[in-house]
Structure formats: structure tokens, C-alpha cells
Amino acid sequence: MSIKIKIREFKDLQSLPRYTYILAILTILGMSTGLYRLYAGLGATTNLSTVFPWGIWISFDLTMVAFSGAAFTLAALVYIFHMHDLHSAVRPTVLFGLLGYSSVLVILFFDLGRFDRFWHFLVYPNLTSALFEVSWCIAIYTTILIFEFSPVVFERFNNKKALAIIEKITIIFVIGGITLSSMHQSSLGALFVIMLPRVHPLWYSIITPEFFLVSSLAAGISTIIIGSYLSIWMYGRTLDQKVIEKLGILMPWILGFYLLMKIGDLIFSHKLGLLFTSGIFSILYVTELTIGVIVPLILFSMKSFRKDRNKSLIAALFVAAGIALNRFDISWFVLKPLHGITYFPSWIEISLLIGVFSGVLLVYTLVSYYFPVFTETIAIEKKQKEKTYPAKVAEAVTGD
Amino acid sequence: MAKYGFLIDASRCIDCRACLVACSVENNVPMTHTRIWMKETGVTGEFPDLERYTAPYHCMHCVDPSCVSACTVGALQVNKDGIVTYDNDRCIGCRYCMYACPFEVPHFEWDKQLALINKCDLCVNRLEEGQAEPACAATCPTDAIQFGKREDMLALAHERIKNEPNRYIDHVFGEHENGGTSTFYISPVPFEKLGFPTTHREESPAEFNRMTTEEGTPIIAGSVLTGMTGIYLALEHLQKKNPVHTIEKDLETVDSKKEKE
Structure with missing residues (x-):
């Protein structure tokens, strides 16, 4: 097994795969529509309205934060629970978390009516506001993620002094990061507690914060599994299957606990009957729980699924789809449409999202090509390797 | 007034x-x-x-x-x-x-x-x-x-x-x-x-909101902070007593051996 990969020189641009150029074009196009939105105002460029003041941007943010929960979930497993054999996933995951949170901050900036005052939340606190807690925690946590990722940069420039200092104090930042993550993952759910008149009763719950927190653990783990598959396609490198297997073992417990909470909440608040009488909402609720929780719960309980790379990917995709649906449901689909007005995003809203998401993938690719991110991963031998990867890439990924 | x-x-x-x-x-x-x-x-x-x-x-x-x-x-x-x-x-x-x-x-x-x-x-x-x-x-x-x-x-x-x-x-x-x-x-x-x-x-739902933001969040933050610190210290203590082999540590030893060579 190889543990070292060659990191490219910064001037080496020719060997970048073609998709990075496509991503770059998409990013530029998306961000230009974003700039147009800043110039023209929200009314002219979005389909948001008085009855639907938040749209797909907020749904995207909620989903992205849940998936970026990968970083704090893994940090807890590796550094707190001492599962050091998962360590090889840390760098790729922290990088994803960092970029995921950054993309959320970028989208939030475009979403503000007074984007020029985005810093106001730092100086005008309202301690009862869930959104205030979310913005503070995300801002601080993103800073902590930069710190957690900094060893990669120092290693690239061979700064051993800084590396040694960081290694000593890492655990403080890890614990701080986990605390802040638990706070904002749950506060994102708390956003909907005050929307009592708007949220459909099946989704409305005083323990929505806890739902969000627990589901973000599952979303985080599924992100790591899906990411390990994507990295095969992108760099021909991936995590050891033992890592995936170990992560898979945790899934049934997390999902089972989430399912118990969900069902228990329905029973205690006497809403079980609504499951059968709410028409389209019943279908949405059952779909969300089935694909996101029940099916993957069964799949991850089977050893054959955890052992097999492709099968564990399928199970992880179920979780991701279900939890994404949950976030879109509560922030969009099941908000009571007042006066029958519904919302569908405008093309500018969608193009900005595509742009920002492409930006995340682009920066991720570039950073992992030029910095030692995938150092502890294993190379995957593919039959058409010569065909898929240019010679220089193949050279870069061959170890000793 | x-x-x-x-x-x-x-x-x-x-x-x-x-x-x-x-x-x-x-x-x-x-x-x-x-x-x-x-x-x-x-x-x-x-x-x-x-x-x-x-x-x-x-x-x-x-x-x-x-x-x-x-x-x-x-x-x-x-x-x-x-x-x-x-x-x-x-x-x-x-x-x-x-x-x-x-x-x-x-x-x-x-x-x-x-x-x-x-x-x-x-x-x-x-x-x-x-x-x-x-x-x-x-x-x-x-x-x-x-x-x-x-x-x-x-x-x-x-x-x-x-x-x-x-x-x-x-x-x-x-x-x-x-x-x-x-x-x-x-x-x-x-x-x-x-x-x-x-x-x-x-x-008013404001009351539920205060329950989650003023009580729920500090409770979550406090329990996560103490829980994580406690588990870390306990496991660290145990591991010092009985060192466990992990992939990471194995890799480290391999690394250091190579560097010596």
C-alpha cells in the first residue's frame, strides 16, 4: 500500500483534467449572474415573494450544512473516540467541510437584502434568534476548519515548526469545532420552531433541532462514503474499504436512533393520524423516511453491503437523497403556501447555485492536485487507466 | 406604564x-x-x-x-x-x-x-x-x-x-x-x-423559540463540550496504559524507518 503521493508543482497546469475547465466556466457564469442579482435587486432576479421570502438558496444551504457535517462527525470519531484507522479520511473530509461551509456563506451573502451589512450579525446580537446563532457558529466554525486544514498547507511548504505547534493544540480546536457544529446543526432546525403557523404539522416539532443534529451525523458519514467514490473518478485514489466498512457499521445506530426520535415525536404529539390523512404531505413524509432512513438502515445492517465498495455507495446515496429531501421539505415543500401562491426558483437563482457548487468542486480538485490532501489514500488500479488519465496524472498517483 | x-x-x-x-x-x-x-x-x-x-x-x-x-x-x-x-x-x-x-x-x-x-x-x-x-x-x-x-x-x-x-x-x-x-x-x-x-x-411561538435557543442550544453545547472532553481524556488515559496498534501508528513507524534509511 502506498502512503505517499507526488504533489504537483504549481506551474504544472497542462495536466489538469478537462472537467476542471468546464467547472471553471460554470463557476464564472454562475457568479456573474450572482453579480447581476446584487446589481438588480432580489425582486427583479428571483421568484421570491412576500409569501415565499426564502427559496432554493436557503434549502441548498440547509442541505450543504448537513453534508458538511462530515467534517465534525469524522473529527469526533478520529480524535475523540480514537478511531485512528479512520484518519486517512480526515484531510479529504475537512477540505470538503471547509468548502461546503464557505459556499453556504457565499450563498447567504447573495440572499441578504442588505448584503453590504452582512457583518452586522457580529456587532448587533439577538441572543434569542436561531439565525443569529447559526451565523455566529458557522462563521467561527469555518475559521476552525481553516485551522484544521492548515497542516496540509504547511506540509506543502515544508514548515515543520508550524506543523509541530498545530499538532499540539489540534485537540482544543477539534473539541471546539464539534461543539460549534452541534450548536449550529441544531440551531438550523430551531429556525423552524418559530414558524409554527407555516410548517406542516407533520414536520413541525419542538425537537426539530435534535432531528437536524442527528441526521447531520448520518448525512456526514454518507458524504464521506460518496466522496471516497468520487475521488476514484477524479484522482484514481480512494479510502481503504476497511474505513468505509467501519463508517458503515455506525450508520444503522444513527439512523435507528433518528427513526425512533421521528416516530416517537409523532406519537407523543398525537400526530400519527396525520400520516394517513395529509395527502401529498403524507407521501412526502413517508418517502423521506423510507429512502433516507429505513432502506439504508437495512442495507447498512448487512455485512455484504458494508464490505462492498459499490454496494455501500448505493446505501450512502439513499441516506443523502433522503436527508436532502428532508431539508428541502421543511424549508420549501411543506411550508404552507399562503393564498395559494407557490414558489419555483428563477433561472438566476438556479444558475448562481450551479456556479457556487461548481466552484466548490473546482477548488476541491485544484487543492487536492497541488496540496497533500489524499496522502493516506490508496491507488485504485483501473483497467482503462491509461485511457482515462493523462500520463502525468498517472505519474502523480503512483506511489512506492 | x-x-x-x-x-x-x-x-x-x-x-x-x-x-x-x-x-x-x-x-x-x-x-x-x-x-x-x-x-x-x-x-x-x-x-x-x-x-x-x-x-x-x-x-x-x-x-x-x-x-x-x-x-x-x-x-x-x-x-x-x-x-x-x-x-x-x-x-x-x-x-x-x-x-x-x-x-x-x-x-x-x-x-x-x-x-x-x-x-x-x-x-x-x-x-x-x-x-x-x-x-x-x-x-x-x-x-x-x-x-x-x-x-x-x-x-x-x-x-x-x-x-x-x-x-x-x-x-x-x-x-x-x-x-x-x-x-x-x-x-x-x-x-x-x-x-x-x-x-x-x-x-406565541416566540416562547417555543426561546425554549430552543435559550435553553436547548446551551444544553446541547454544554453536554457536547463536556462529553467530548471527558471521552477524549478517558480514552487517552486508557490508551497510555495499553497502547493500541492502529493503521495510522503503523504508518508512522514505517515512515520514520524510511526516513532513517
């Missing part, structure tokens, strides 16, 4: 919209962005017994306002007179208040580049200058909008219903809605028909 209140009587409103003009002039906002607007039943009944009721509608000035609890930067506040004020120098335009408000009151300036929220502040500047009433109440020619102390307005509402039970339905809108407000409505027709949002809750 006694709190202010409104009594709005839909049976007296003649849809002249003088209150909208007054609001526009007083607050220096265009007619399209007034902080008061009309709710109506539309024309109902069979000719010749046609009916149409209207009522001016603005911020209810809740006793425990959801918007104040939700506002990210504290731009919305309740002052000592029970007025829900809005500070447009603080607002960042996040629009969370629009979702929090059960009465659909805060409006957003969708057409502006740097857009803010628009909301009735009960002409707080006008009252501070010593004038007796907000512009809409002062202007209303039929006294459909009356202004005074909150408890006086509530008593007056009940008195009118009691004196003329055939004229009004027995419901003071705002007495219990969202935990009680400072604006009371009485009407000859059910409020749903006037297009009012139906919130029949005795308590």
Missing part, C-alpha cells in the same frame, strides 16, 4: 383608504409601500342584498412578538409602550421576520437594490413628539381605527359586541391570537372571510 392599543372596527370602515394616504405621508413611503393595507371580503350575497366589508390591516404589535424573537440582528424590538419598533439602520434584510410573523405583516422592498423590511412602527416618532395618535387613527373619518390605551381598547371592543350582538360576531381578533396583541379587531363577519390569517393559538 400603560401600553398603547388599537381598536379597528370592520363594520365602520368605508374603504376610503385615507389611512393609507396618511401612512404614506407620515412615514414618507410611496403608496405602494405603505405599512397599512386593506383586507376585504369581496362582494358577497345575492342581488339586491349585496354585502362587502373591508378593514385596514397593519402590524398587530404582539405582546410577545415572534419577529422580535427571530430577528438576527435585533432590529425589531418591543419598547416600553408595547410598540414593536423597527431599526432600519440595523436590518440586514434576511427576511426571517417574514416567516416568523403569523400575521404576514413585515413586507420586503423587493424592487430595491439595497432592500429592507417595511413595517408599521405605530408612528413612534409622532407619538414621541407629543401627538395623541398615529397618522392612520388621526385621519380615519369614521373612527373605524381608534387609538388609546391597550386595556381601554380591549374593554371597548367587548362593550361594542355586548351592546350590539347582532352587528358583530363574538370574537375579538387579537385578544388571544399569537399570545395576545395590541391591535384588536371586531367585525360583522368571521375574520377568515376578511382574509385574515387564522392563528388560534393562546401562546
Whole structure:
């Protein structure tokens, strides 16, 4: 097994795969529509309205934060629970978390009516506001993620002094990061507690914060599994299957606990009957729980699924789809449409999202090509390797 | 200090919209962005017994306002007179208040580049200058909008219903809605028909919000912080006693061996 990969020189641009150029074009196009939105105002460029003041941007943010929960979930497993054999996933995951949170901050900036005052939340606190807690925690946590990722940069420039200092104090930042993550993952759910008149009763719950927190653990783990598959396609490198297997073992417990909470909440608040009488909402609720929780719960309980790379990917995709649906449901689909007005995003809203998401993938690719991110991963031998990867890439990924 | 209140009587409103003009002039906002607007039943009944009721509608000035609890930067506040004020120098335009408000009151300036929220502040500047009433109440020619102390307005509402039970339905809108407000409505027709949002809750969701943000979040943060620290220290202690082989440590030894070579 190889543990070292060659990191490219910064001037080496020719060997970048073609998709990075496509991503770059998409990013530029998306961000230009974003700039147009800043110039023209929200009314002219979005389909948001008085009855639907938040749209797909907020749904995207909620989903992205849940998936970026990968970083704090893994940090807890590796550094707190001492599962050091998962360590090889840390760098790729922290990088994803960092970029995921950054993309959320970028989208939030475009979403503000007074984007020029985005810093106001730092100086005008309202301690009862869930959104205030979310913005503070995300801002601080993103800073902590930069710190957690900094060893990669120092290693690239061979700064051993800084590396040694960081290694000593890492655990403080890890614990701080986990605390802040638990706070904002749950506060994102708390956003909907005050929307009592708007949220459909099946989704409305005083323990929505806890739902969000627990589901973000599952979303985080599924992100790591899906990411390990994507990295095969992108760099021909991936995590050891033992890592995936170990992560898979945790899934049934997390999902089972989430399912118990969900069902228990329905029973205690006497809403079980609504499951059968709410028409389209019943279908949405059952779909969300089935694909996101029940099916993957069964799949991850089977050893054959955890052992097999492709099968564990399928199970992880179920979780991701279900939890994404949950976030879109509560922030969009099941908000009571007042006066029958519904919302569908405008093309500018969608193009900005595509742009920002492409930006995340682009920066991720570039950073992992030029910095030692995938150092502890294993190379995957593919039959058409010569065909898929240019010679220089193949050279870069061959170890000793 | 006694709190202010409104009594709005839909049976007296003649849809002249003088209150909208007054609001526009007083607050220096265009007619399209007034902080008061009309709710109506539309024309109902069979000719010749046609009916149409209207009522001016603005911020209810809740006793425990959801918007104040939700506002990210504290731009919305309740002052000592029970007025829900809005500070447009603080607002960042996040629009969370629009979702929090059960009465659909805060409006957003969708057409502006740097857009803010628009909301009735009960002409707080006008009252501070010593004038007796907000512009809409002062202007209303039929006294459909009356202004005074909150408890006086509530008593007056009940008195009118009691004196003329055939004229009004027995419901003071705002007495219990969202935990009680400072604006009371009485009407000859059910409020749903006037297009009012139906919130029949005795308590404001602001209370649930405080439960989660002021109690829930600190509890989560505290337990995660202590739990994680405890588990880390305990496992660290155990591991020092019995060192365990992990992939990472194996790799480290391989590394250091190679470096020596």
C-alpha cells in the first residue's frame, strides 16, 4: 500500500483534467449572474415573494450544512473516540467541510437584502434568534476548519515548526469545532420552531433541532462514503474499504436512533393520524423516511453491503437523497403556501447555485492536485487507466 | 406604564383608504409601500342584498412578538409602550421576520437594490413628539381605527359586541391570537372571510423559540463540550496504559524507518 503521493508543482497546469475547465466556466457564469442579482435587486432576479421570502438558496444551504457535517462527525470519531484507522479520511473530509461551509456563506451573502451589512450579525446580537446563532457558529466554525486544514498547507511548504505547534493544540480546536457544529446543526432546525403557523404539522416539532443534529451525523458519514467514490473518478485514489466498512457499521445506530426520535415525536404529539390523512404531505413524509432512513438502515445492517465498495455507495446515496429531501421539505415543500401562491426558483437563482457548487468542486480538485490532501489514500488500479488519465496524472498517483 | 392599543372596527370602515394616504405621508413611503393595507371580503350575497366589508390591516404589535424573537440582528424590538419598533439602520434584510410573523405583516422592498423590511412602527416618532395618535387613527373619518390605551381598547371592543350582538360576531381578533396583541379587531363577519390569517393559538411561538435557543442550544453545547472532553481524556488515559496498534501508528513507524534509511 502506498502512503505517499507526488504533489504537483504549481506551474504544472497542462495536466489538469478537462472537467476542471468546464467547472471553471460554470463557476464564472454562475457568479456573474450572482453579480447581476446584487446589481438588480432580489425582486427583479428571483421568484421570491412576500409569501415565499426564502427559496432554493436557503434549502441548498440547509442541505450543504448537513453534508458538511462530515467534517465534525469524522473529527469526533478520529480524535475523540480514537478511531485512528479512520484518519486517512480526515484531510479529504475537512477540505470538503471547509468548502461546503464557505459556499453556504457565499450563498447567504447573495440572499441578504442588505448584503453590504452582512457583518452586522457580529456587532448587533439577538441572543434569542436561531439565525443569529447559526451565523455566529458557522462563521467561527469555518475559521476552525481553516485551522484544521492548515497542516496540509504547511506540509506543502515544508514548515515543520508550524506543523509541530498545530499538532499540539489540534485537540482544543477539534473539541471546539464539534461543539460549534452541534450548536449550529441544531440551531438550523430551531429556525423552524418559530414558524409554527407555516410548517406542516407533520414536520413541525419542538425537537426539530435534535432531528437536524442527528441526521447531520448520518448525512456526514454518507458524504464521506460518496466522496471516497468520487475521488476514484477524479484522482484514481480512494479510502481503504476497511474505513468505509467501519463508517458503515455506525450508520444503522444513527439512523435507528433518528427513526425512533421521528416516530416517537409523532406519537407523543398525537400526530400519527396525520400520516394517513395529509395527502401529498403524507407521501412526502413517508418517502423521506423510507429512502433516507429505513432502506439504508437495512442495507447498512448487512455485512455484504458494508464490505462492498459499490454496494455501500448505493446505501450512502439513499441516506443523502433522503436527508436532502428532508431539508428541502421543511424549508420549501411543506411550508404552507399562503393564498395559494407557490414558489419555483428563477433561472438566476438556479444558475448562481450551479456556479457556487461548481466552484466548490473546482477548488476541491485544484487543492487536492497541488496540496497533500489524499496522502493516506490508496491507488485504485483501473483497467482503462491509461485511457482515462493523462500520463502525468498517472505519474502523480503512483506511489512506492 | 400603560401600553398603547388599537381598536379597528370592520363594520365602520368605508374603504376610503385615507389611512393609507396618511401612512404614506407620515412615514414618507410611496403608496405602494405603505405599512397599512386593506383586507376585504369581496362582494358577497345575492342581488339586491349585496354585502362587502373591508378593514385596514397593519402590524398587530404582539405582546410577545415572534419577529422580535427571530430577528438576527435585533432590529425589531418591543419598547416600553408595547410598540414593536423597527431599526432600519440595523436590518440586514434576511427576511426571517417574514416567516416568523403569523400575521404576514413585515413586507420586503423587493424592487430595491439595497432592500429592507417595511413595517408599521405605530408612528413612534409622532407619538414621541407629543401627538395623541398615529397618522392612520388621526385621519380615519369614521373612527373605524381608534387609538388609546391597550386595556381601554380591549374593554371597548367587548362593550361594542355586548351592546350590539347582532352587528358583530363574538370574537375579538387579537385578544388571544399569537399570545395576545395590541391591535384588536371586531367585525360583522368571521375574520377568515376578511382574509385574515387564522392563528388560534393562546401562546406565541416566540416562547417555543426561546425554549430552543435559550435553553436547548446551551444544553446541547454544554453536554457536547463536556462529553467530548471527558471521552477524549478517558480514552487517552486508557490508551497510555495499553497502547493500541492502529493503521495510522503503523504508518508512522514505517515512515520514520524510511526516513532513517
